[in-house]
Amino acid sequence: MALLKIVNYPAPVLLEVGKPVVDFNEDLKLLVENMFETMYQAKGIGLAAPQVDKSKRLFVMDCSGGEDETQKIAMINPEIIYVEGSQEGEEGCLSFPGIYAPIQRNLRAIVRAQDVSGNWFELDGAELTARCILHETDHCNGIVFLDRMTILKREMAKRKIKKLQKTGEWN
Numbered sequence: 375m376a377l378l379k380i381v382n383y384p385a386p387v388l389l390e391v392g393k394p395v396v397d398f399n400e401d402l403k404l405l406v407e408n409m410f411e412t413m414y415q416a417k418g419i420g421l422a423a424p425q426v427d428k429s430k431r432l433f434v435m436d437c438s439g440g441e442d443e444t445q446k447i448a449m450i451n452p453e454i455i456y457v458e459g460s461q462e463g464e465e466g467c468l469s470f471p472g473i474y475a476p477i478q479r480n481l482r483a484i485v486r487a488q489d490v491s492g493n494w495f496e497l498d499g500a501e502l503t504a505r506c507i508l509h510e511t512d513h514c515n516g517i518v519f520l521d522r523m524t525i526l527k528r529e530m531a532k533r534k535i536k537k538l539q540k541t542g543e544w545n
């Protein structure tokens with residue numbers, strides 16, 4: 375296994391719609407394993423392929439932060455099939471280190487996806503799980519959490535990023 379480099383906004387790959395995964399082969403299994411390792415090492419609860427410079431529709435998540443094996447889930451070709459309710463909460467993103475902002479999300483989301491063997495399954499998530507599913511599926515569609523901020527918070531985040539870029543603290 376290997377750690378992958380996480381790309382920061384505004385890397386173009388983060389703003390592209392990912393390509394569907396068609397080959398459920400050993401390369402895919404290795405990518406997923408490396409993404410889990412990279413996510414745990416970075417102390418994140420979700421990581422999408424575009425964040426490791428792969429324009430593909432897949433992500434890994436674990437809202438338990440490695441505490442509960444049943445929450446370690448890879449989703450390939452995810453599609454949101456149902457949402458309801460709303461929640462507001464603080465969000466971050468591994469491609470925006472040090473940036474946090476309140477983001478409005480649905481309270482519940484049902485996602486349909488394939489596992490690493492290509493088998494379709496559904497996951498019905500609420501609260502943090504729903505937030506994570508929606509944030510990571512957004513990444514697969516070229517949408518970043520900056521796009522989901524209020525205009526005021528987005529301008530504040532952009533100014534902070536610009537400052538960090540100038541001082542070389544943002545790669």
Ligand code: NI
Nearest residue numbers: 466467468469
């Ligand atoms: Ni993210």
